[in-house]
Amino acid sequence: MLVDWKNYDAQKTYDELLAQVDTPRPAAAELCHYLGALNDEELKARKDAAELAIMVMGITFTVYFEGSTIDRAWPMDIIPRIIPKKEWDHTEAGLTQRVTALNLFINDLYHEQKIVKDGQFPRELLKSSKNFREQCIGIKPPLDVWAHICGSDLVRDKDGTLYVLEDNLRVPSGVSYMLENRSVMKRVWPELFENQYIQPVDEYPSRLYDMLASISPRPLDYPQVVVLTPGIYNSAYFEHSYLAQNMGAELVEGSDLVVGDDDCVYMRNIDGLKRVDVIYRRIDDSFLDPEAFNPDSMLGVKGLMRAWRKGNVALANAPGAGVADDKVVYSFVPDIIKYYLGEDPIIPNVETYRCMDEKQCNYVLANLDKLVVKPANESGGYGMLVGPHSSSQEREQFAEFIKKDPRNYIAQPTLSLSTTPTLCSDSRVEPRHVDLRPFILQSDTTYVTNGGLTRVAMRKGSLVVNSSQGGGSKDTWIIDTEGK
Numbered sequence: 499m500l501v502d503w504k505n506y507d508a509q510k511t512y513d514e515l516l517a518q519v520d521t522p523r524p525a526a527a528e529l530c531h532y533l534g535a536l537n538d539e540e541l542k543a544r545k546d547a548a549e550l551a552i553m554v555m556g557i558t559f560t561v562y563f564e565g566s567t568i569d570r571a572w573p574m575d576i577i578p579r580i581i582p583k584k585e586w587d588h589t590e591a592g593l594t595q596r597v598t599a600l601n602l603f604i605n606d607l608y609h610e611q612k613i614v615k616d617g618q619f620p621r622e623l624l625k626s627s628k629n630f631r632e633q634c635i636g637i638k639p640p641l642d643v644w645a646h647i648c649g650s651d652l653v654r655d656k657d658g659t660l661y662v663l664e665d666n667l668r669v670p671s672g673v674s675y676m677l678e679n680r681s682v683m684k685r686v687w688p689e690l691f692e693n694q695y696i697q698p699v700d701e702y703p704s705r706l707y708d709m710l711a712s713i714s715p716r717p718l719d720y721p722q723v724v725v726l727t728p729g730i731y732n733s734a735y736f737e738h739s740y741l742a743q744n745m746g747a748e749l750v751e752g753s754d755l756v757v758g759d760d761d762c763v764y765m766r767n768i769d770g771l772k773r774v775d776v777i778y779r780r781i782d783d784s785f786l787d788p789e790a791f792n793p794d795s796m797l798g799v800k801g802l803m804r805a806w807r808k809g810n811v812a813l814a815n816a817p818g819a820g821v822a823d824d825k826v827v828y829s830f831v832p833d834i835i836k837y838y839l840g841e842d843p844i845i846p847n848v849e850t851y852r853c854m855d856e857k858q859c860n861y862v863l864a865n866l867d868k869l870v871v872k873p874a875n876e877s878g879g880y881g882m883l884v885g886p887h888s889s890s891q892e893r894e895q896f897a898e899f900i901k902k903d904p905r906n907y908i909a910q911p912t913l914s915l916s917t918t919p920t921l922c923s924d925s926r927v928e929p930r931h932v933d934l935r936p937f938i939l940q941s942d943t944t945y946v947t948n949g950g951l952t953r954v955a956m957r958k959g960s961l962v963v964n965s966s967q968g969g970g971s972k973d974t975w976i977i978d979t980e981g982k
Contacts, residue, residue: 502534504519506927514918526580548576552572557572573970574675577920579972582978583980592845593936596843597648600645601644601645603834604645605644629821640715644818645819646710649665649670651933653913662831665828676949703741710723710814712942715775715809722775725747725777726755755799757805763802763811777814789802853906853909863897866883869885873907913961920956920972951974953971
């Protein structure tokens with residue numbers, strides 16, 4: 499048997515499917531029993547079916563490598579991660595609380611800045627923020643919401659507690675892969691979907707459209723919604739086209755749009771110009787409008803900020819929302835929740851050291867071999883130091899980086915991330931570390947996906963789950979064991 503739970507070694511950390519050797523967690527019992535009954539050929543046939551489906555469906559992602567771009571088939575493991583619905587309900591409440599507080603925080607920063615005046619958030623931190631946009635001061639977006647789409651990364655430590663690792667509020671990616679993973683899994687394991695109450699995820703595109711429509715400046719039943727992409731060379735282009743297609747929205751580039759003399763945005767098409775109401779932009783702030791930001795940008799739309807400021811078009815996420823995407827700001831989120839909502843955080847942060855604080859910085863410099871150091875505004879796992887896996891030369895280099903610009907760095911303990919059974923290349927099932935990126939939509943209501951994109955480190959012992967750096971993915975099943 500390939501799947502031998504008696505010899506599955508996951509004793510060093512929390513495993514998502516097995517409570518102990520040969521003992522599945524209750525929500526995973528049916529899956530583990532089913533997998534354990536398969537022979538080698540049957541399991542291999544399911545793996546081959548998944549790989550064929552990914553190829554036929556054209557699910558790809560792009561890796562930037564030595565100045566070129568490489569399209570690769572999406573890496574997906576066919577053994578799902580399982581979370582009981584009762585636990586997920588608690589997580590969903592925590593994510594809703596978090597995004598609500600972050601939107602209040604962003605709106606405050608661009609208006610009264612009460613949290614700064616009350617001494618609850620450092621003024622120098624705001625002044626040195628790379629993503630605070632002075633061009634946005636005083637603007638009032640619909641419903642006072644700035645971060646309409648958020649992807650918060652969750653990790654589970656060895657004690658089983660879920661923590662928020664970071665918040666992605668600028669242009670969070672990955673939701674299309676969550677949806678495609680589910681489509682593939684329904685082809686690979688149709689019988690499991692018949693016998694278990696697995697919470698659906700396929701309503702996300704309609705939920706996304708409804709959220710975008712709710713912020714339209716014109717009260718239409720079907721406002722003109724477009725997805726603004728940098729183009730085919732962007733690593734997330736698959737996702738941009740996927741979401742546009744599944745929402746029934748137009749996929750456009752900057753050159754397809756123009757701001758008229760009336761400060762409204764229009765889309766060029768074969769019939770002439772058609773007014774655009776909502777733009778789901780997948781372009782960073784600095785490239786969004788050459789008139790307001792980078793004058794050399796060829797990706798954005800000249801005058802777009804002017805149209806947005808006058809309320810003639812809605813932008814999601816709003817420019818400037820990235821001020822709360824800063825990893826140093828992340829360390830203040832528990833205080834932000836208490837300040838705006840008067841509540842304790844439902845989901846805790848990972849313990850975080852701020853290098854802008856002299857005492858904490860000294861601790862970080864003295865313990866680089868034990869900590870994970872992250873720059874404030876990078877993503878995709880770039881620019882990090884994983885202390886326990888680093889060389890002395892790398893630690894010396896990072897020490898210089900931190901001393902030169904302490905505001906730009908935080909550090910966190912190296913967590914013992916949870917594992918989940920994964921079908922490896924040698925056709926054995928072994929534990930691999932995972933994280934989870936659920937997606938939250940907020941406008942007049944808040945919607946949280948059932949689960950999210952589970953990212954998995956495909957190399958044994960590795961903590962790096964990013965696809966761009968060799969990681970893979972899994973479908974995430976939220977199972978209601980009381981639903982049937």
